[in-house]
Amino acid sequence: MNVPILQARHLTRSIRGRAVVRDVSFELHPGENLGLIGPNGSGKSSLLRLLAGLQRPDSGEVMLKGDRLSRLPRRQIARTLAFVAQSQEASERLTVRQSVALGRTPWLTVLSPWGPADEAAVQKALSAVGLQGFEGRDWESLSGGERQRAHIARALAQEPELMILDEPSNHLDIHHQMAVLDLIAGLDVTTILAVHDLNHAMRCDRIVCLLQGQLVALGTPQDVLTPQLLREVFQIHARQLTDPRDGQLIWRFDSLEKV
Numbered sequence: 001m002n003v004p005i006l007q008a009r010h011l012t013r014s015i016r017g018r019a020v021v022r023d024v025s026f027e028l029h030p031g032e033n034l035g036l037i038g039p040n041g042s043g044k045s046s047l048l049r050l051l052a053g054l055q056r057p058d059s060g061e062v063m064l065k066g067d068r069l070s071r072l073p074r075r076q077i078a079r080t081l082a083f084v085a086q087s088q089e090a091s092e093r094l095t096v097r098q099s100v101a102l103g104r105t106p107w108l109t110v111l112s113p114w115g116p117a118d119e120a121a122v123q124k125a126l127s128a129v130g131l132q133g134f135e136g137r138d139w140e141s142l143s144g145g146e147r148q149r150a151h152i153a154r155a156l157a158q159e160p161e162l163m164i165l166d167e168p169s170n171h172l173d174i175h176h177q178m179a180v181l182d183l184i185a186g187l188d189v190t191t192i193l194a195v196h197d198l199n200h201a202m203r204c205d206r207i208v209c210l211l212q213g214q215l216v217a218l219g220t221p222q223d224v225l226t227p228q229l230l231r232e233v234f235q236i237h238a239r240q241l242t243d244p245r246d247g248q249l250i251w252r253f254d255s256l257e258k259v
């Protein structure tokens, strides 16, 4: 059995005396694409920040490839995992290329300075998110969606084994939502991503559902996304319809008051 790439072990974190993540445990295996769902304020971003090592849990432990995350050097963590925050700022003075090039930082040393492989990684990342030609643009001139794609490009340039993404399709138009989700699904890296659109969550290998900081369901989309769970967690009435074109299941939602 493979060592899990990431393990959450009984993670708990409180903010101002209120637990926002409560005793959350699960494992992520190499190559998996795990979706994190839950209502606003259910603790998704808080959990992702714990998993990325940006915040420490009050109790519990994150294990990265079998090692305690809290004991690993920053550079080693950054060579393994990349985090794309929900709304992330970058210095306005940077160009897009410079900003994406920051993703290479964990790999640069005195003995291994910037070289052709680093340049190639930056170009590959820019092209993966459709930002070729934007290299020389100032960061501040980008639209919200272009910034989001540039953040993803920086994480890709890091060439991590694991990507942790907080609502990566936030700010994106429908075309770029699909493009980014297809890109993430097609990456040869393990991913964990917070998603609001449950039809997007259907594309994940497995789903973790949070409610008030607690893990209330974990399993395949078919197992987790049931009308009963969606009613209890999101207070909606959900029905699955079949697309006659290819037989794929899609969700239709109504407020409980309407049905």
Ligand SMILES: Nc1ncnc2c1ncn2[C@@H]1O[C@H](COP(=O)(O)OP(=O)(O)OP(=O)(O)O)[C@@H](O)[C@H]1O
Pocket (backbone or CB within 6 Å): 015, 016, 020, 038, 039, 040, 041, 042, 043, 044, 045, 046, 047
């Ligand atoms: N710095 C803070 N101070 C006080 N409360 C906070 C702080 N950060 C987060 N919280 C609270 O923690 C809870 C979990 O927040 P979190 O952002 O993790 O939820 P989320 O599931 O990502 O929400 P959303 O879907 O709205 O992005 C919320 O009730 C939020 O108000």
